[in-house]
Amino acid sequence: MAFPVHRGRRLRRTEAIRAMVRETSLDVKDFIFPFFVVHGRGVKKEIPSMPGNFHLSVDQLVREAATVAQLGIPAVLLFGLPAAKDPQGSESFSREGIIQQAVKALKKELPELWVITDVCLCEYTDHGHCGWVVENRVDNDRTLELLVKQAVSHAESGVDMVAPSDMMDGRVGAIREGLDKQGLTDVAIMSYAAKYSSSFYGPFREAAESAPAFGDRKTYQMDSPNVREALREVAMDIEEGADIVMVKPALAYLDVIVRVRKQFNVPVAAYNVSGEFAMVKAADRLGWLDGRRAMMEVLTSIKRAGADMIITYFARDAALLLKEERS
Ligand code: PBG
Numbered sequence: 001m002a003f004p005v006h007r008g009r010r011l012r013r014t015e016a017i018r019a020m021v022r023e024t025s026l027d028v029k030d031f032i033f034p035f036f037v038v039h040g041r042g043v044k045k046e047i048p049s050m051p052g053n054f055h056l057s058v059d060q061l062v063r064e065a066a067t068v069a070q071l072g073i074p075a076v077l078l079f080g081l082p083a084a085k086d087p088q089g090s091e092s093f094s095r096e097g098i099i100q101q102a103v104k105a106l107k108k109e110l111p112e113l114w115v116i117t118d119v120c121l122c123e124y125t126d127h128g129h130c131g132w133v134v135e136n137r138v139d140n141d142r143t144l145e146l147l148v149k150q151a152v153s154h155a156e157s158g159v160d161m162v163a164p165s166d167m168m169d170g171r172v173g174a175i176r177e178g179l180d181k182q183g184l185t186d187v188a189i190m191s192y193a194a195k196y197s198s199s200f201y202g203p204f205r206e207a208a209e210s211a212p213a214f215g216d217r218k219t220y221q222m223d224s225p226n227v228r229e230a231l232r233e234v235a236m237d238i239e240e241g242a243d244i245v246m247v248k249p250a251l252a253y254l255d256v257i258v259r260v261r262k263q264f265n266v267p268v269a270a271y272n273v274s275g276e277f278a279m280v281k282a283a284d285r286l287g288w289l290d291g292r293r294a295m296m297e298v299l300t301s302i303k304r305a306g307a308d309m310i311i312t313y314f315a316r317d318a319a320l321l322l323k324e325e326r327s
Contacts, residue, residue: 024304026296028072028322031315032116032269036207037061037102038081049203050274051281053313055081058098058105065106065113071319075114077163077311078102079208082124088132089124093149100157107158116190117154119147119164119175122210129212130166130220138220143168148178151187155179161188163246167195167220173240190269191242194230194256197221200249200275207274230256231263238266247307249273251298254305261306270307272298277313292321 011021036047036055043057044064056064065076080099082091091097099117106115121143122130131143143166151162162179164171172191179187197218205211222229234245245264247257248271261268280298284291295314302310312318 024300026299026303026318026322028319029074030299030303030308030310031073031319032075032077032309032311033068033073033315034077034079034311034313035061035064036079036081037098039083039098047203047207049206049278050313051285052317053207055207058102061102062105062109065110068316068319069110069113071316071323073315073319075116075309076106077116077118079118080123081209085124085126087126088146089121089150092121092124093146093153095153095156097153100153103154103157103159114160115158116161116163117159119151119154119162120166121146121150122166122212123208127213128210129215130217131168136214138168140168140170140220144171144174147171148174151175152178152182152184155182155184155187159187161190161243163190163192165192165195165248167192167217167222169236170240172237172242176241188243189241190244190246191237192248192271193234193237193242193245194253194260195221195246195248196224196253198224198249198252198273198275200252200273202275203278204274224252227256227259231259234260234264238264242266244269244309246271246311249276250302250305250307250310251276254301257302257305257307267308268306269309269311270302270305272302272310272312272314274313280314292317296321 011017038055038057040057041059044060045055047053078099103115120130122128127133129138131138154162172189237245244267246269247253247260250270250272257270280291280294283289299318
């Protein structure tokens with residue numbers, strides 16, 4: 001492969017040939033769009049650090065989800081903001097909880113849309129931790145009971161797939177068992193298998209009002225320098241019954257996506273998190289880069305690393321751009 005016989009530039013000369021040799025392509029079917037649902041009616045309030053993303057009441061959610069579905073985006077991921085928070089996050093497993101209402105409405109109005117719910121306690125607890133706090137620490141095994149109740153309650157409302165994001169040990173197995181006991185065997189589990197303790201969740205915590213009131217999440221979320229540990233976490237979750245495993249965040253962890261893709265044969269999801277989104281949006285607003293091109297480059301890198309699907313706040317914009325490119 002030596003110069004001058006070989007010249008890489010030959011295959012870069014025009015868009016036609018670049019398209020023919022392109023190794024990775026983005027498709028609208030790769031995307032999962034996250035939504036934040038709140039109580040009330042007619043609420044559509046933009047989240048300041050996440051331009052183009054909103055707090056939506058159920059009626060508005062159904063409208064927004066319909067446009068997302070129309071664009072060809074196959075799935076949505078729901079986060080809920082409860083009416084009140086308490087130590088055990090009781091609204092998370094209440095029949096009338098915000099997520100339960102949202103799931104019912106979406107499955108009724110848009111039955112083809114694949115609906116996923118985040119299963120975690122941090123949005124619902126007054127201390128903002130992802131589990132049951134006993135003497136200032138998160139009690140793993142007691143938390144499992146609450147997570148199972150929440151997942152079963154989402155499933156009874158009609159959800160297609162639950163996505164536990166709490167990082168308690170054993171939660172995938174406990175949730176699978178809890179669902180199966182109720183005959184909810186068709187409800188899938190996408191586990192946040194390799195979820196790191198990350199500064200990139202900043203905007204989300206503002207959006208979900210879920211920052212921990214004391215301490216941090218380092219005793220349950222992974223330490224960012226580790227990758228072998230991620231492979232152990234993924235292996236455990238698959239063994240416990242995860243149908244899809246996730247790496248989160250995506251961008252600063254592309255190597256983790258590569259490794260997980262290589263080692264396991266289940267579908268891999270990557271979460272292009274709020275801070276990764278906000279970074280591009282902010283730089284675009286400052287005129288420091290071209291936000292649309294950066295968006296596509298970021299999403300393509302996640303796909304190239306090996307993700308089968310990408311949870312991203314860019315989903316709508318990217319779907320529109322892909323449509324533009326086709327026409
Ligand atoms: C809840 C949860 C978080 C995110 C998804 N589920 C926040 C956290 O762990 O603190 C982050 C998503 C994002 O930043 O876009 N446990």
